[in-house]
Amino acid sequence: MIPTPFDYARATSLDDAVAKLKASGGRAKLIAGGHSLVPLMKFRLSEPAALIDIARIPGLSGIREQEGRIHIGAGTVHHDVASSALLRDKCPVVADTAAQIGDPQVRHRGTLGGSLAHADPAADYPAVVLALDADIHLKGPKGWRVVKASDFFKDLFTVDMEADEIIVSVQFAPVRAAAYAKLHQRASRYAIVGVAAALDVSGGRVESARVGLTGAGSHATRLTAVEQALAGQPLTPAAIGAAAERAGAGLTHVNADIHASEDYRRAMVPVFTRRALEGALRRATASTAGRQRSGPSSSGTRWR
Amino acid sequence: MAQVSIAVNGKVRRADVEPRLLLVHFLREQLRLTGTHVGCDTSQCGACTVLIDGRSAKSCTLFAVQADGSEITTIEGLARDGELHPLQQGFWEEHGLQCGYCTPGMIMAAVTLLNDTPKPTEQQIREGIAGNFCRCTGYQHIVNAIQHAAGKR
Numbered sequence: 001m002i003p004t005p006f007d008y009a010r011a012t013s014l015d016d017a018v019a020k021l022k023a024s025g026g027r028a029k030l031i032a033g034g035h036s037l038v039p040l041m042k043f044r045l046s047e048p049a050a051l052i053d054i055a056r057i058p059g060l061s062g063i064r065e066q067e068g069r070i071h072i073g074a075g076t077v078h079h080d081v082a083s084s085a086l087l088r089d090k091c092p093v094v095a096d097t098a099a100q101i102g103d104p105q106v107r108h109r110g111t112l113g114g115s116l117a118h119a120d121p122a123a124d125y126p127a128v129v130l131a132l133d134a135d136i137h138l139k140g141p142k143g144w145r146v147v148k149a150s151d152f153f154k155d156l157f158t159v160d161m162e163a164d165e166i167i168v169s170v171q172f173a174p175v176r177a178a179a180y181a182k183l184h185q186r187a188s189r190y191a192i193v194g195v196a197a198a199l200d201v202s203g204g205r206v207e208s209a210r211v212g213l214t215g216a217g218s219h220a221t222r223l224t225a226v227e228q229a230l231a232g233q234p235l236t237p238a239a240i241g242a243a244a245e246r247a248g249a250g251l252t253h254v255n256a257d258i259h260a261s262e263d264y265r266r267a268m269v270p271v272f273t274r275r276a277l278e279g280a281l282r283r284a285t286a287s288t289a290g291r292q293r294s295g296p297s298s299s300g301t302r303w304r
Numbered sequence: 305m306a307q308v309s310i311a312v313n314g315k316v317r318r319a320d321v322e323p324r325l326l327l328v329h330f331l332r333e334q335l336r337l338t339g340t341h342v343g344c345d346t347s348q349c350g351a352c353t354v355l356i357d358g359r360s361a362k363s364c365t366l367f368a369v370q371a372d373g374s375e376i377t378t379i380e381g382l383a384r385d386g387e388l389h390p391l392q393q394g395f396w397e398e399h400g401l402q403c404g405y406c407t408p409g410m411i412m413a414a415v416t417l418l419n420d421t422p423k424p425t426e427q428q429i430r431e432g433i434a435g436n437f438c439r440c441t442g443y444q445h446i447v448n449a450i451q452h453a454a455g456k457r
Contacts, residue, residue: 001345008306008323008369031370038365039347041324051323053370079359103435104416105350108359109366187348189434 003041007050011057014139014168020052021164022141030054030166032075035102035110036118054166061111063087070094070174074113074167082107091174092283093196097128100182102189113167116152119159119219121255122190126153126220128180130212131196134172140165149212153219177201179279181272182215185259191215192260193268195223195247197276199230201284206230206239211273213247216254216265225249226273240281244274308372312337313381321368328352328363331378339379339408343437350436353409354378360416362435379408382415390453391415400449402440410436414450423454 007028011017021028028050031037040046054060060075063084070091072081081087081098088095101107101115101124115125116136129136129149136152138145140162147160154160161167175198182194194214200207209230211223229243247270254269256262305320312335319334331337331354343351345364352364355377382389391411394400401407410433417424417432424432429450430443438446 002326003324005322005324008367010372034367034370035347035365038367042345051367055370103350104413104432105353105360105362105435106347108356108416109361187437 001042003038004044004047006041006048008053009050010053014057014060014166017052017054017057017166018139018141018164021166024050024052026163028052030117032060032111032114033077033109034114035106036114036120060113060168065090065174068173069171072112072170074116074169075111076113078102078107078110078112078115079104081112087174091132091172091176091178093131093175093178093180093198093280094128097124097180097196100124100180100184100189112170116170117159117161117167119153119157120190121156121218121220122185122192122194122215123220124180124182124191124194124214127191127194127196127212127214129170129172130220130222131178131180131198131210132172132175133198133210134170136167137169137171138165139168150222153221156218158219175200177280177284179276179283181275181279183260183268183272193265193272195269195272195276197273197280199235199277199280199284201235204235206233206235209243209277211247211276213251213269213273216251216269218253218255223247223250223273226277230277235281235284237278237281240277241274244270244277246270247273306369306372308368310368310371310373311375313377319368323367323369325368326364327354327366327368327371327376330368331363331376337378337380341405341408343405343409348435348437349406349409350413350433351406351409353412353436355412355415358416358419360413360435377412377415379411382411389415391418391450394449394452395446398445398449398452400441400446401438406436406438406440410438410446414453417450418454424450426451 029048031051032055061073078098078101134149136147178198180196182191196212198210209227211226214220225246229246233239254262309318341351343349347365354363413436
């Protein structure tokens with residue numbers, strides 16, 4: 001499948017990318033890994049007149065901790081998120097989620113920023129950035145803007161971004177007691193239903209909880225009924241089970257497609273909410289030994 | 305047109321390409337390296353897998369211009385001096401193919417797998433080739449072939 005013709009330019013810096021975007025007058029799209037955009041262009045569902053390649057902008061990828069918060073560059077590929085020792089230690093839910101996106105080849109190319117900007121209703125990252133209450137840092141011709149994850153996802157493939165803005169990074173306070181659980185579509189590994197849960201725990205109780213849902217509706221959303229049901233509850237499987245039963249409350253529109261009917265998705269939302277909360281509970285109660293979990297093995301031996 | 309310079313199997317190739325030219329078409333039609341296959345053409349089957357700067361990627365989901373300045377390894381670049389790569393040998397010894405259509409992509413995905421995880425478990429092998437479809441073998445002989453290459457059989 002061949003896309004419609006387009007002009008191509010490589011951006012050399014963030015400011016260069018923003019300037020090129022602005023100059024295009026809305027005709028250009030950014031491309032980093034291209035693993036959301038290229039398939040759409042091949043189907044001619046997207047026909048940008050120009051692509052601005054941001055994949056090699058210095059400083060746009062990488063993961064670091066600064067003043068107690070984690071910063072992930074928008075250009076960081078899923079593989080690097082999945083294998084980050086920092087994330088495995090401080091906020092393993094993010095690495096776990098990245099490791100479940102697509103397949104190895106997709107994870108080598110696809111980026112965090114691309115996934116968020118594209119906002120596929122079945123993408124994995126949106127659930128996690130909601131559960132972590134992450135800040136999404138954007139840059140545009142008028143300067144910097146910060147959007148809370150809970151305000152970012154607006155509708156099907158629609159986010160709070162102007163056509164001339166670029167996602168630069170995602171920033172959040174790390175949470176160890178957090179987990180992601182998804183029912184995945186067997187070929188694409190997209191989420192039919194995906195739930196990320198993060199718990200703030202103190203003295204054996206849930207002080208507060210944040211739960212993000214993807215795959216079920218037109219866009220990722222917080223499950224506030226579950227969050228409210230958990231606040232102040234003891235850190236027990238029974239309390240979690242009861243709260244998870246509330247997951248369907250307030251879901252007005254639920255997707256139906258060849259992979260899952262609306263009824264099936266509605267049935268799976270509480271199931272995967274409970275599994276995500278159970279995963280978060282296990283991390284909340286894990287001993288220090290449990291913190292030693294390591295990422296994928298690596299070796300100095302290269303085959304080629 | 306855009307000018308690209310891409311090192312393919314150790315040899316720098318320069319060409320003028322349309323920006324919309326997919327990497328897999330650049331490899332197959334301009335360089336005549338037809339070992340890399342087009343299967344589903346929708347980023348799922350992995351038949352088009354090559355290494356870009358040492359990491360497996362689906363060359364149907366990438367424009368050649370995006371690979372400008374990169375190093376690419378295709379299935380044709382694995383054998384050295386008439387000696388099959390250990391993974392090619394493994395697929396030979398363990399009958400890791402029937403029709404052979406998925407084989408180049410399987411092998412390229414497995415190269416990255418064994419780079420990252422030299423002694424993978426069976427589960428790690430199955431996860432490592434999760435982006436590659438085989439419609440003939442039921443995967444067991446492919447897993448055996450990768451285990452052979454990893455020195456486990």
